[in-house]
Amino acid sequence: MTDTMSALVGGAGPDWVLRELEIPTPGPGQILIKVHAAGMNRADIYMLEGSYSPNSKTSNVFTAGLEMAGEVAAVGAGVPSVAVGDRVMGVGLGAFAHFALLDHRHAIAVPDSLSWTEAAALPVGLATEHDALVTQGKFTAGQRVLIVGATSAIGLLGVQLAKSLGAELVAATTTSDAKSAILTEAGADVVINTKTDTLGDVINSATGWAGVDLVLDHVGGQLFADTLPATKLGGTIINIGRLGGSEATIDLDQLAFRRLRLQGTTFSVRTPDELADVCAALVPEVLPAVASGRIRPVTDRVFAFDDGLAAANYLRSFQAVGKIILEVER
Numbered sequence: 001m002t003d004t005m006s007a008l009v010g011g012a013g014p015d016w017v018l019r020e021l022e023i024p025t026p027g028p029g030q031i032l033i034k035v036h037a038a039g040m041n042r043a044d045i046y047m048l049e050g051s052y053s054p055n056s057k058t059s060n061v062f063t064a065g066l067e068m069a070g071e072v073a074a075v076g077a078g079v080p081s082v083a084v085g086d087r088v089m090g091v092g093l094g095a096f097a098h099f100a101l102l103d104h105r106h107a108i109a110v111p112d113s114l115s116w117t118e119a120a121a122l123p124v125g126l127a128t129e130h131d132a133l134v135t136q137g138k139f140t141a142g143q144r145v146l147i148v149g150a151t152s153a154i155g156l157l158g159v160q161l162a163k164s165l166g167a168e169l170v171a172a173t174t175t176s177d178a179k180s181a182i183l184t185e186a187g188a189d190v191v192i193n194t195k196t197d198t199l200g201d202v203i204n205s206a207t208g209w210a211g212v213d214l215v216l217d218h219v220g221g222q223l224f225a226d227t228l229p230a231t232k233l234g235g236t237i238i239n240i241g242r243l244g245g246s247e248a249t250i251d252l253d254q255l256a257f258r259r260l261r262l263q264g265t266t267f268s269v270r271t272p273d274e275l276a277d278v279c280a281a282l283v284p285e286v287l288p289a290v291a292s293g294r295i296r297p298v299t300d301r302v303f304a305f306d307d308g309l310a311a312a313n314y315l316r317s318f319q320a321v322g323k324i325i326l327e328v329e330r
Contacts, residue, residue, distance in 0.1 A: 003022060003023060004020045004021060004022055004023065005020070005021060005022075005023050005097055005098035005099050006018060006019070006020060006021075006097065006098055006305070007019055007020075007021045007063045007064075007094075007096060007097035007098070008063070008064045008065065008096035008097070008305075008308045009021075009061060009062065009063055009064065010044075010047055010048050010061070010062050010063075010064040011048075011059070011060045011061040011062055012061055014048065015048065015308075015309050015312060016048070016064050016096065016308050016309065016312065018306070018308070021063065021097070023098075023099045024094075024099065024100075024101050025074070025076075026074050026075060026076035026079075026101055027076050027077075027101075028076050028077045028078045029076060029077075029078050029079060029103060029104055029105075030076040030079070030101050030102065030103060030104065031072050031074070031075050031076065031079060031082050031088075031101070031102050031104045031107060032072070032073045032074040032075075032076075032099055032100070032101060032102075033068055033070040033071070033072060033073065033088065033090070033099065033100045033101075033102055033107075034070045034071050034072075034073040034098070034099055034329065035068045035069070035070040035095060035097060035098060035099060035100050035328045035329060036069055036070045036071070036116035036120075036327075036328055036329045037068070037069050037070070037116040037117045037119065037120035037302075037325055037326065037327050037328055037329075038065045038067060038068045038069075038095040038096050038120055038325070038326045038328055039066075039067035039068070039069075039095075039120045039121050039122075039123070039124060039153075039323055039324070039325055039326075040065075040067075040311055040312075040315055040323070040324040040325070040326065041066055041067060041124055041153075042241075042243070042315065043066060043268075044064060044065065044066060044312070044315070045312060045315060045316060047062075047064065048064075048312075052268060053268070054066075054093065054267070054268040054269075055268065055269060055270070055271070056092065056093040057093060062093065062094075063093070063094040063096065063097050063100070064093075064094075064095075064096040065093070065094060065095030065096030065097070065100070065326075066091060066092070066093060066095055066124060067089075067090075067091055067095055067120060067123050067124045068089065068090060068092070068095035068100055068102070068120060068123075069087075069088070069089040069090075069110060069116050069117075069119035069120040069122075069123075070087075070088065070100075070116070070328075070329070071085055071086065071087055071088070072084050072085060072086045072088060072107075073099060075104075076104075079104045081104065082104050082107055086107075086109070087109070087110040087112075087119075088102075088107040088108060088109060088110055089107075089108050089110050089119040089120065089122060089123045090102045090106045090107045090108055090123055090279075091106055091123045091124055091127060091267075091275065091279075092106055096305075096308065096326060096328075097328070098328060098329060103272055103275075103276070105272070105275075105276035105279060105280070106272075106275055106276060106279050107279075108123060108126075108279055108282060108287070109287065111287065111290055111291035112291075113291060113293070114290070114297075116327075117299060117302055117325045117327060118296075118297045118299065119297075120323075120325050120326075121153065121297035121298070121299050121322070121323035121325060122157070122290065122297050124154065125153055125154040125156075125157035125158075125323075126157060126161070126282055126286055126290075126295075127267070127275075127278050127279060127282065128154050128240060128267065129154060129157050129158040129161050129216065130161060130278075130281060130282055130286055131265065131278045131281070132158075132216050132238045132240055132265055133145070133158065133161060133162060133165075133214070133216060134165070134281070135278070135281060136238055136263060136265055137214045137216070137236050137238050137263075138236070139162070139165065139167075139213075139214055140166075141165060141166030141167070142166060142167075142168050143167060143168060143212075143213035143214060144167065144168050144169040144170075144171070144207060144210075144211075144212040144213050144214075144232075145162040145167045145169070145170050145171070145212060145213065145214050145215075145216065146170075146171045146172075146173075146203060146212040146214070146215045146216070146227065146230060146231075147159050147162070147170065147171070147172045147173070147188075147216050147218075148173045148194075148215060148216065148217040148218055148219050148223060148224075148227060149173060149217070149218030149219040149241060149243065150172030150173055150174060150183055150186075150188065150218075151172075151174050151176075151179045151182065151183065151321050152218055152241075153298060153300075153320070153322050153323040153324075154218060154240070154241075155172070155216075155218050156182070156183075156186050156298045156321075156322060157295065157297075157298075158216050158218075159172050159183060159186040159187050159188050160186050160187055160294070160295045160296070161286065161289075161295060162187075163186075163187035164187075164285075164289045164294045164295050165285065165289075169189045169190065169206065169207065169212070170187055170188050170189055170190075171188065171189065171190040171191075171192060171202075171203055171206065171212060172186075172188035172190070172191055172192070173191075173192045173193075173194050173199065173219075173223075174191060174192070174193055174194070175193065175194055175195045176193070176195075177193055177196075179321055180193070182298070182321055182322075186298070189206075190202065190203070190206045194223060194226075198226075199223070199226045199227065199229075199230050200226060200228075200229035200230045203230035204229075204230065207232075210232055211229075211230055211231050211232035211233070211235060211258075212230060212231055212232060212235065213231075213232055213235050213236070214235060214236050214237075214238070215227045215230070215231055215235070215236070215237040215238065216238055216240060217237060217238065217239045217240060217241070218240050218241035218243065219241060219242070219243050219244040220239055220241060220242030220243065220244050220245055220246060220248065221242065221243075221244025221245035221246075221247070221248055222244065222245075222248050222249070223244050223248075224237075224239055224244075224248040224250070225248045225249060225250045225251065228250060228251060228254040228255060228258065228260060229251075229254050229258075231258060231260055232258070233258050233259060234258070234259050234260070234261075235258065235260055235261070236260070236261045236262075236263065237260060237261070237262050237263070238263045238264070238265055239262075239263070239264045239265070240265055240266075297322075297323060298321070298322035298323060299322050299323045299324075299325055300320040300321050300322040300323060300324055301314065301320065301324055301325070302324075302325045302326075302327050303324065303325070303326055303327065304326075304327055305326055305327060305328045305329075307326075308326060311324055311326055
């Protein structure tokens with residue numbers, strides 16, 4: 001193994017810059033991943049813009065990328081559960097490089113049935129949606145779930161996850177009729193075009209005016225306010241993303257009369273210990289569902305590592321339905 005690697009570096013300009021860096025050495029509790037594929041997330045663009053700064057970002061100039069899949073190349077001290085050669089996927093800064101360091105507790109075993117590009121499409125989405133749905137939202141089988149912004153890569157995993165865990169009904173929103181089929185294929189029972197339909201009316205009609213038990217909102221803005229009348233008495237609304245804006249005007253009567261619980265969530269301020277708990281929570285039910293094919297990655301496009309700028313511009317275009325992947329190593 002050579003002493004240097006190629007990496008896409010952020011903070012040195014408006015876009016990532018390809019540089020040669022030293023291959024890092026894993027410290028205590030860390031593993032070194034030979035990255036084969038990396039998933040792109042909107043947070044990667046926000047980091048370039050300076051509007052997103054996770055705890056793991058310790059310098060204004062940083063190796064970019066938050067999501068990876070590859071094989072373990074080296075193991076630091078005090079790592080009992082991971083060995084060199086293991087196939088893993090994980091969430092950690094520095095994924096857009098030939099090698100990346102990862103807290104061993106944030107490494108998730110890759111089922112044998114998955115390719116590297118498929119595996120790289122999963123860690124952020126699985127961790128985000130399971131944490132919001134189950135840990136924060138207290139989901140139980142038989143409940144009704146609404147996924148707002150469901151044609152995003154994370155939202156599509158949320159639809160599949162809710163269905164796999166036994167949701168009675170999964171409703172999903174889009175802003176394009178052309179994207180409805182992929183939501184139905186993912187398992188959505190009800191698809192709502194929020195540009196042409198009133199969210200509350202469609203949900204209440206589909207549920208006999210009972211509403212949904214739980215909302216996972218990836219959009220924010222005024223659409224967040226529209227979820228209140230679609231939610232049942234005592235239901236829960238969890239905001240995950242704010243693509244539609246960080247502000248909304250809500251009807252406090254809807255909030256009070258329905259006795260709703262509103263909660264926000266983000267991984268940017270989670271501690272390593274908290275993220276370790278999120279990853280561990282995937283093992284009992286989620287990973288078996290992935291291995292069996294009940295939850296599958298949805299990939300929109302795969303770019304070569306040298307085409308990072310094209311991949312970033314495609315992500316900025318909002319055209320993708322599913323994940324954008326950088327193929328780092330074949």
